[in-house]
Amino acid sequence: MVRWWDQIETVASQNVYLSKLAQVSSRSRTNPKLAILIYDSVLEKKFAAEIATFPHRFAVHSGEKLKSIESFAAFCERLNKASLDLPARQMTVVAMGGGSVGDFAGFFASVYKRGVRLVHVPSTWLAAIDSAHGGKTALNVAGVKNQIGTFYPADTVCLVKPLLDSSGDDRVVDAMGELAKIALIAGGAWVHRLETSRLEGRALLWKFLKPAVDSKLRIVQKDPNELKGLRQVLNLGHTMGHVIEALSGSSHGSAVAQGTFFALEYSRSTGRLSAAAFDRAMALMGHLGLAPAPRAFASKKIREALLADKKRSSVGRVTFIFLKGIGRTERVEVSIDALVLEARRQGWAR
Numbered sequence: 135m136v137r138w139w140d141q142i143e144t145v146a147s148q149n150v151y152l153s154k155l156a157q158v159s160s161r162s163r164t165n166p167k168l169a170i171l172i173y174d175s176v177l178e179k180k181f182a183a184e185i186a187t188f189p190h191r192f193a194v195h196s197g198e199k200l201k202s203i204e205s206f207a208a209f210c211e212r213l214n215k216a217s218l219d220l221p222a223r224q225m226t227v228v229a230m231g232g233g234s235v236g237d238f239a240g241f242f243a244s245v246y247k248r249g250v251r252l253v254h255v256p257s258t259w260l261a262a263i264d265s266a267h268g269g270k271t272a273l274n275v276a277g278v279k280n281q282i283g284t285f286y287p288a289d290t291v292c293l294v295k296p297l298l299d300s301s302g303d304d305r306v307v308d309a310m311g312e313l314a315k316i317a318l319i320a321g322g323a324w325v326h327r328l329e330t331s332r333l334e335g336r337a338l339l340w341k342f343l344k345p346a347v348d349s350k351l352r353i354v355q356k357d358p359n360e361l362k363g364l365r366q367v368l369n370l371g372h373t374m375g376h377v378i379e380a381l382s383g384s385s386h387g388s389a390v391a392q393g394t395f396f397a398l399e400y401s402r403s404t405g406r407l408s409a410a411a412f413d414r415a416m417a418l419m420g421h422l423g424l425a426p427a428p429r430a431f432a433s434k435k436i437r438e439a440l441l442a443d444k445k446r447s448s449v450g451r452v453t454f455i456f457l458k459g460i461g462r463t464e465r466v467e468v469s470i471d472a473l474v475l476e477a478r479r480q481g482w483a484r
């Protein structure tokens with residue numbers, strides 16, 4: 135039996151870098167007539183011609199509400215009403231949108247007719263650099279993020295430069311946090327090039343998309359279904375990031391960037407990260423245009439958000455990812471009390 139993680143190298147090499155959205159069907163070997171296109175409604179006007187090439191197309195509104203069970207059920211009903219008659223083993227779900235659309239459509243593809251072929255066409259830089267790769271799909275339950283999901287990697291991920299370029303400046307900033315995260319976790323020659331690159335914004339993201347994605351996939355391959363804990367290092371910055379996202383309503387990307395600042399300072403203050411390595415990590419974050427911006431939430435709220443997080447390892451404890459150096463991480467079970475204390479020390483809690 136071929137397991138999907140044996141195919142990650144293939145999946146990585148099936149990242150196709152395209153200069154036109156119109157190439158998606160041919161380069162991903164997708165017959166649009168046998169596909170269900172699930173796309174972010176914000177793309178409707180700008181990419182009307184490309185979207186219209188898919189006869190079975192469904193616009194959705196992006197965001198965390200889309201990733202709810204209610205909206206999933208409503209989508210299934212919408213599909214039933216459309217009475218599509220597509221052969222399950224030949225059909226493809228094409229997900230065109232940011233991370234929320236990808237998580238939703240990926241989950242749908244993984245369970246519809248017991249699993250159909252999936253192609254991701256990320257339309258945000260964050261999705262292109264991170265969420266479209268590695269096979270995690272997700273729905274939220276009762277407002278708690280990513281409580282239901284599957285491991286279901288896309289057959290092909292189409293990285294389309296004009297589509298990504300069409301997203302706004304906020305989306306560029308969102309992706310910088312995830313780029314910094316993978317650079318800090320993975321290290322290596324490409325990170326030196328990133329630290330000294332004179333490129334900025336979209337040009338920088340496009341240039342470093344490939345090494346960033348390859349670095350993520352190398353980690354995923356060691357622990358595709360997160361059974362050994364090795365894949366958890368990708369959660370650097372996410373423990374506090376998810377808390378900040380939940381309590382401030384800020385975007386996933388900017389919350390992860392702030393969560394990464396929290397993790398760097400926590401790593402430094404506990405003696406895991408040397409002053410020199412801390413300075414280098416902070417310089418990298420600054421080079422990508424990121425700056426710490428702590429705002430104090432009620433300690434009680436932080437505690438509640440940490441308790442709801444799925445990274446909780448046992449009662450009252452979470453698995454926290456510390457940085458020990460560029461390219462070196464450590465997984466440690468930390469009590470929620472200790473995290474709240476650290477949040478107070480850093481100005482994130484009152």
Ligand SMILES: NC(=O)c1ccc[n+]([C@@H]2O[C@H](COP(=O)([O-])OP(=O)(O)OC[C@H]3O[C@@H](n4cnc5c(N)ncnc54)[C@H](O)[C@@H]3O)[C@@H](O)[C@H]2O)c1
Pocket residue numbers: 174176177196197198201231232233234235237257258260261264265266267268269270271272279297298300301302305308385386387
């Ligand atoms: N599965 C994973 O491994 C993984 C990893 C990281 C994040 N995520 C998930 O991804 C989501 C965050 O991703 P995101 O920031 O891409 O979210 P998103 O899908 O909510 O998109 C952010 C915003 O950008 C808009 N947008 C998308 N493409 C656009 C375009 N080309 N032009 C203009 N506007 C555009 C959307 O309408 C939305 O308003 C979260 O739900 C997070 O949990 C999943």
